[in-house]
Amino acid sequence: MNAITKKLLASIVGADAAKSEAFNIREDSLCAERASSKNIKITDRKKDGGGITVQVLSTCDGETTYVPACITHAGVDDKAYTDYIVEDGAKVTISAGCAVHTEDKGESTHKGIHLFVIGKNCEVTYKENHIGTGPGVGHYIDTDTEIILGENSHLYYETIQLKGVDNTNRFTTAKIEKKGFLELKERLLTTEKQQAYTTFKVALIGEDASVDLISRSVAKDHSFQSIVSQIDGQAKSKGHSECDSILEGNGKVSSSPIVISSCPDAMLVHEAAIGKISGEQIQKLQTLGLTEEEAENWIIQGFLK
């Protein structure tokens, strides 16, 4: 693991990732370090494209595993396959994410292809943080994620991208089985001429399945975001999506909440709002002694928290 990776790790999953019992640190398309624990086995993925398989055993009861990927220079085109197999009854936290760093003005790309197969009665927290560092506009991070959430399981899925990624294309699909509950939280900040395309397609296939999809984004300068959140209620189920965006400068956001229902007992709600920071919010914080700039920062930080 080189010095840049160590620095990037601190930004995306914390500096102590390699001290944990189960982790896999990917550096410039290769495995830099790996360890498995009694309850979490990380092995080479035996499928086309390589990558890793993270197997969380039923005996896992609250352990955290770290699965970050770092790119430390320009000219890397990384495609990383990760299969997460969570056995029935497991309770686990997965801390993941990607950092793309370029010293020169070249380009580098990381594409994460993730599969989650989560069994019955599981409690899973997945946190993903994406950042780009270094000069230039060639920091690209894409993800393609498929989630199968088993009966009576809960997945808290948080994806954050607040800095330095010049272009991102994220596509996430999920199938929620009986009494499964997916909590999906997205936080997105784009600046300058960055572009972000993010799509969630969630199918509620089991009775009493539910999803709560909350996306909050800020588009500054001349950046652009496209956010699509689709919930498909195929059974008696509950779905809620809330996509709120704040515009600053000449930022632009296209927000498309979609609800589809083929079951009369599916209760689906969507909300979407795009606007600038309210003048009254700024004024309120100014009456507390903050400057206008400080007030805006607090409002945005809070919004994306």
Next chain:
Amino acid sequence: MMLETKNLCYTVGKTKILKDINLTFEPGKIYALTGPNGGGKTSLAKMLAATAPSSSGFIFLDGEDITKLGTTERAKKGMAYGFQVPVRFKGLTVRDLLQLASGGSADDKELSICLTKVGLCAKEYLNRGVDASLSGGEIKRIEIASVLARKNCNILIFDEPEAGIDIWSFSGLLEVFATLKKENKTIIVISHQERILDQADRIIVLNKGIVTKNGTREETLQAIKEKNENKNASLLCDDCLVKEVF
């Protein structure tokens, strides 16, 4: 600190919202601003806090002309303002808001005291979002708490603090005003509530943008009583009657 207005005016388009307001607010006193809806009370409060610009006239703080100072500068000079309609923030917690109000120096114990003063349990509320999950009464109390959390503030302006607050918490609010008065703060309260008017040292009536009465509590209430005695109704709760009298 003493706050004064001289010929303060506020005009929107061709409509004069406030006309030549000349008032003095002294430390250690409670001032109740009352009068009919649309009389200019909130506009005056906003101009004092600089969340709305005055069209002409002057505002002095301890003799210093602060007319051209913005909201932040006036806040830093010790002025605090509780909004009539509190603002909601997605993502900010009650703790965040009160911490900002305190200048970042308050610990949880101090923040808890502020919440207790407005009848809220700190344990239950500090981590709540200042968002749509709060009821009208809850957000109003948090708005008042954000004023109470300010440190080194000597001018405190409350715009209809009683709105949405239950009777038990309201009694607590009156105690808060009494304590602030003892601390020699200058307290300006916009209200139609009789119990607040009863607590005021002076009552100022604003109607159609003009100060129609500015006197001690006894003088003003007596004037109201005399002019209203044949109407057999509570003048203070009836905007129309207030309008007729003043």
